[in-house]
Amino acid sequence: MSPVSSRRSRPRRPDPADSTAHAPPARLFPPPHWPLLPRLRRPFRAVFLPRRLCGGAAAAAMLRPPRRLPRPPRRAATAATGPGRRLLLSTPIFYANGPPHIGHLYSALLADALHRHRGLRGAGPGRLSTGTDEHGLKIQQAAAAAGTSPPELCQRVSGLFRQALTQAAVSFTDFTRTSEPRHQRAVRHFWGALRDGGSLYKGSYEGWYCTPEECFLPESQLTERRDAQGRPCKVSLESGHQVHWTKEENYMFKLSAFRDPLQKWLQDNPHAISPDPFYQCVLRWLEEDLPDLSVSRERSRLPWGIPVPSDSTQTIYVWVDALVNYLSVVGYPETHGEWWPAAHHVVGKDILKFHAVYWPRIFVHSHWTVHGQKMSKSLGNVIDPFACIGQYTLDGFRYFLLRQGVPERDCDYYDEKVVKLVNSELADALGGLLNRSTALSINPSNTYPCFSESCFPKVLDYRGTKGMGRASAEDYEFVASVASLPLQVASYFEGFQIYKALECIALCVRQTNGFFQRHRPWKLDRKDPAEQLWLDTIIHVTLECLRVYGTLLQPVIPHTADKLLSRLAVEPEERGLSSLTFLPRYHGKPCPFEGRQLGPDTGILFHRLEKSGRHQIETKKL
Ligand code: ME8
Numbered sequence: 116m117s118p119v120s121s122r123r124s125r126p127r128r129p130d131p132a133d134s135t136a137h138a139p140p141a142r143l144f145p146p147p148h149w150p151l152l153p154r155l156r157r158p159f160r161a162v163f164l165p166r167r168l169c170g171g172a173a174a175a176a177m178l179r180p181p182r183r184l185p186r187p188p189r190r191a192a193t194a195a196t197g198p199g200r201r202l203l204l205s206t207p208i209f210y211a212n213g214p215p216h217i218g219h220l221y222s223a224l225l226a227d228a229l230h231r232h233r234g235l236r237g238a239g240p241g242r243l244s245t246g247t248d249e250h251g252l253k254i255q256q257a258a259a260a261a262g263t264s265p266p267e268l269c270q271r272v273s274g275l276f277r278q279a280l281t282q283a284a285v286s287f288t289d290f291t292r293t294s295e296p297r298h299q300r301a302v303r304h305f306w307g308a309l310r311d312g313g314s315l316y317k318g319s320y321e322g323w324y325c326t327p328e329e330c331f332l333p334e335s336q337l338t339e340r341r342d343a344q345g346r347p348c349k350v351s352l353e354s355g356h357q358v359h360w361t362k363e364e365n366y367m368f369k370l371s372a373f374r375d376p377l378q379k380w381l382q383d384n385p386h387a388i389s390p391d392p393f394y395q396c397v398l399r400w401l402e403e404d405l406p407d408l409s410v411s412r413e414r415s416r417l418p419w420g421i422p423v424p425s426d427s428t429q430t431i432y433v434w435v436d437a438l439v440n441y442l443s444v445v446g447y448p449e450t451h452g453e454w455w456p457a458a459h460h461v462v463g464k465d466i467l468k469f470h471a472v473y474w475p476r477i478f479v480h481s482h483w484t485v486h487g488q489k490m491s492k493s494l495g496n497v498i499d500p501f502a503c504i505g506q507y508t509l510d511g512f513r514y515f516l517l518r519q520g521v522p523e524r525d526c527d528y529y530d531e532k533v534v535k536l537v538n539s540e541l542a543d544a545l546g547g548l549l550n551r552s553t554a555l556s557i558n559p560s561n562t563y564p565c566f567s568e569s570c571f572p573k574v575l576d577y578r579g580t581k582g583m584g585r586a587s588a589e590d591y592e593f594v595a596s597v598a599s600l601p602l603q604v605a606s607y608f609e610g611f612q613i614y615k616a617l618e619c620i621a622l623c624v625r626q627t628n629g630f631f632q633r634h635r636p637w638k639l640d641r642k643d644p645a646e647q648l649w650l651d652t653i654i655h656v657t658l659e660c661l662r663v664y665g666t667l668l669q670p671v672i673p674h675t676a677d678k679l680l681s682r683l684a685v686e687p688e689e690r691g692l693s694s695l696t697f698l699p700r701y702h703g704k705p706c707p708f709e710g711r712q713l714g715p716d717t718g719i720l721f722h723r724l725e726k727s728g729r730h731q732i733e734t735k736k737l
Contacts, residue, residue: 212257231670246291251433301443321362546720564651566700
């Protein structure tokens with residue numbers, strides 16, 4: 116995004132946040148309302164995602180002047196902590212300089228799964244915001260290179276993002292384009308709040324500017340290369356992009372004044388940024404120098420952006436502009452207090468500093484690489500999400516990204532991996548289990564059969580169950596692990612570890628297949644009443660497991676989960692997470708499904724995938 120950093124920009128050091136792609140360059144940016152925020156309230160924490168943060172320097176400053184550290188508006192606090200708490204979840208707003216790729220989709224799917232999961236828990240009103248970041252030099256140059264104007268380019272690319280997210284079933288409620296008048300108005304107001312709070316001053320600024328990263332970089336983050344004409348030039352160590360010496364009169368934001376309060380706030384709120392390695396990384400950044408931030412550019416060089424109010428010679432730094440989207444989306448400056456500070460942002464590690472130092476409240480994830488390489492247009496290895504969804508189906512691809520993506524580490528993409536994972540876990544394990552347990556040969560009445568307490572008696576210690584019923588110690592162990600699954604999954608979602616939630620579900624599905632296989636229900640003789648009781652119990656337990664998996668998988672594979680639950684005749688109002696029970700008959704309680712006619716058989720739950728070629732984006736698309 117934009118300008119800044121300074122001659123004193125901090126040196127780069129290897130961080131967990133850094134492994135491959137872009138490293139968080141030193142940057143700037145003025146804080147508006149960012150809270151150096153208010154302290155986090157516990158109840159807040161208890162309800163949903165455990166990590167909440169409240170605010171970066173910019174957000175704090177914009178809300179109030181840096182000298183008096185701001186407290187959040189009372190209204191916001193109530194909204195954040197009271198019953199039926201509102202929550203704003205967000206993805207980054209993506210640059211409108213190129214088409215979406217799977218990295219963008221991954222961020223959006225993480226936020227989507229959290230949003231859906233929260234909805235299923237009945238956790239109060241929620242919004243999921245996304246959008247496109249449309250100002251700045253990067254967009255201006257991309258439009259020139261494409262032989263078009265910035266507004267036309269943004270219109271086209273923003274449309275592609277909207278289409279990709281819609282096609283991927285991302286349940287966003289708001290899509291902000293920073294070129295929209297309502298957003299621009301919010302940014303101007305925000306700027307006024309910074310200025311009136313004494314956080315801005317005009318100064319001369321010079322340094323190496325990297326346009327693709329939209330920031331200034333210190334010498335320590337640069338190296339020498341030769342350009343296409345063989346002339347020596349300086350490039351960013353991290354991204355390899357060329358930098359240019361830039362000297363301007365800019366408005367500066369007094370970021371340095373926020374270092375101590377920000378440090379203290381983060382120390383008091385250790386869950387503000389998760390996973391933990393990223394939190395530690397931000398604390399380390401704050402131990403270093405935190406120079407003031409250049410927050411505007413000369414308009415003569417950068418006309419494509421929002422002019423500084425009452426100084427038309429300057430354009431507001433694109434990162435200031437972009438971060439305000441988290442406020443403008445909820446009606447800043449009038450109605451944002453209904454949603455703030457209960458806002459959680461999902462971001463990639465490349466923009467952690469912009470968010471965590473200037474605007475904290477973050478769930479950070481690492482990057483997708485492709486065959487071990489950073490994904491980039493210049494390498495020509497960018498993976499096209501449209502093609503992947505077409506090839507692997509929407510749910511197949513959603514499942515792959517969320518199951519395989521680990522926020523703490525970069526993940527490598529290759530097509531074979533998608534096919535293997537999705538075939539084994541969705542088609543074979545989950546689909547196969549449904550198919551086997553509902554086959555007419557084994558369940559001719561096509562009902563949810565009865566559970567027999569004599570076959571599967573309740574015991575306190577299953578190791579001493581020999582001879583009491585038909586269930587083995589292994590069966591008791593397996594049933595206990597499925598019983599604990601909903602809580603386990605909820606806690607992984609809360610901890611932003613969706614991949615672990617899916618791993619646990621996959622493990623339980625495997626165990627259920629083991630249970631079914633072990634007892635060979637197809638060998639049992641229906642004519643023998645005792646055998647019939649046990650056969651029904653095996654199917655009942657299996658369908659109960661499938662019902663739990665279908666319910667828990669809704670945020671990740673909504674269509675497949677719907678198909679599965681419909682086959683089990685689970686009504687829409689029975690699909691919430693707060694009322695999810697498992698095997699109530701084992702505890703002597705009634706099971707509302709017992710004896711119910713199953714839903715129609717609409718065929719294979721998930722078709723096996725064929726392997727295909729790679730899905731790189733055609734650069735001509737733009
Ligand atoms: O930075 N793997 O926009 P952007 C996983 N407009 N995720 C990736 C990824 C990869 N290889 N590459 C990108 C901007 N992402 C700003 C944000 S927000 C106020 C402004 C995801 O189009 C990841 O979420 O460069 C990363 O943070 C984001 O896309 C960057 O998107």
